[in-house]
Amino acid sequence: MADESKLELDQDQLKRLLSTADKSEIMDLSSNYMRGLDRLDGTLERSVFWDNAFCSYGTYEGGPDGFVEYCQSALKSHLSNHHFLGQINIEIENDEAFGEVYYQAFHRAKDANDNQRDVFISGRYVDRYEKRNSVWKIAYRSELVDWVRDDPAADTWFKNSPMILGARKPDDPLYDREKMRKTS
8 A cells, every 4th residue: 555645646637636526526416306305405406506506497587595495395295205316417617617417306295186196307417617716506497398197106016015114304214323323
């Protein structure tokens, strides 16, 4: 194993290392955004945006405070949500970056007749990020929808299953750190 005190990087290696760290921080923004949606955690969702960010979703155009309120209000009536990230392409230009983030979103909702529906939305976020005072956040986010599918709910077998089910904050097992410390 190499002696870390003697580790030296040339300029190209250092530049690549810093670029990788920047991309990782930017990808965390989308992960936290999705977690904020799924757990109905508006504070977490809001934390990924600069105060003067612009959100362009077709159904909402404006700043991040109103956008987070819009999202949290819309998702509150759903029985559950599951947002999934696909490939993430990021191009960094100094303290500004541009991204294309693929996603799939599952929404368990009810129709006008109170029937449960499974709604799948798949698309991409087209983003602009800014690094201010060494912190990356979203400065512009637009959601592009590539396809939608709406089907009757199809997992009644799951209702009586002993499986551990996900939930919203604070009831989701994610927040029970003591339980995660259990050993055999």
